[in-house]
Amino acid sequence: MDIWRERMPEFSGPIVEAKYARMNAQAFNDAQRDSFAEAERMALRFSLADRVLISTPMWNFSIPYKLKQWFDIIVQPGLTFTFDPSQGYLPLLNDRPTLVILASGSDFATGMNRGRIDMATPYLREILRFVGIRNVRFVPIGPTTGPQQPIVAARERSEQRLAAMAMSF
Ligand SMILES: Cc1cc2nc3c(=O)[nH]c(=O)nc-3n(C[C@H](O)[C@H](O)[C@H](O)COP(=O)(O)O)c2cc1C
Numbered sequence: 001m002d003i004w005r006e007r008m009p010e011f012s013g014p015i016v017e018a019k020y021a022r023m024n025a026q027a028f029n030d031a032q033r034d035s036f037a038e039a040e041r042m043a044l045r046f047s048l049a050d051r052v053l054i055s056t057p058m059w060n061f062s063i064p065y066k067l068k069q070w071f072d073i074i075v076q077p078g079l080t081f082t083f084d085p086s087q088g089y090l091p092l093l094n095d096r097p098t099l100v101i102l103a104s105g106s107d108f109a110t111g112m113n114r115g116r117i118d119m120a121t122p123y124l125r126e127i128l129r130f131v132g133i134r135n136v137r138f139v140p141i142g143p144t145t146g147p148q149q150p151i152v153a154a155r156e157r158s159e160q161r162l163a164a165m166a167m168s169f
Contacts, residue, residue, distance in 0.1 A: 091132030104142035
């Protein structure tokens, strides 16, 4: 799925109301039902994937807003998670092999660069865990900007790791 090209509903108005209606066990009106149906379609497509590959750049230490929008749409009560007063939040998706390739202008392989923290990796780990996906591996690629030699070395390192992983993915 190319999240930059495919139409995704703006997360405002009826889809927000639908989320709260669902959390409060209230019935949908027509607009809420239509917008929630889009979320259902997107969540279903995700749930049917045998394997997941997320290829994303780091933007301002986190993920691009389009990827966040996609999570905001599919992370819905009754679709990808549920809440039980005695057990708390429970994921609804089956686990599956998942790989995240995270490109960054700087080298964030240690989780930090010059005092700046990579918040994309922990965010993705947590949101995927929240919906049931724990079998996640991360391959950072960085630096992708600046002097040529470190860029080439980072790319080669990541490609080698990916080639090794491809055997068992
Ligand atoms: C809006 C924006 C924000 C960015 N923020 C960061 C950042 O916080 N840290 C970083 O190392 N690189 C940052 N970059 C650089 C990209 O992560 C880097 O160029 C990456 O390789 C882009 O991936 P792509 O070529 O697949 O689009 C940013 C780039 C853009 C356009």
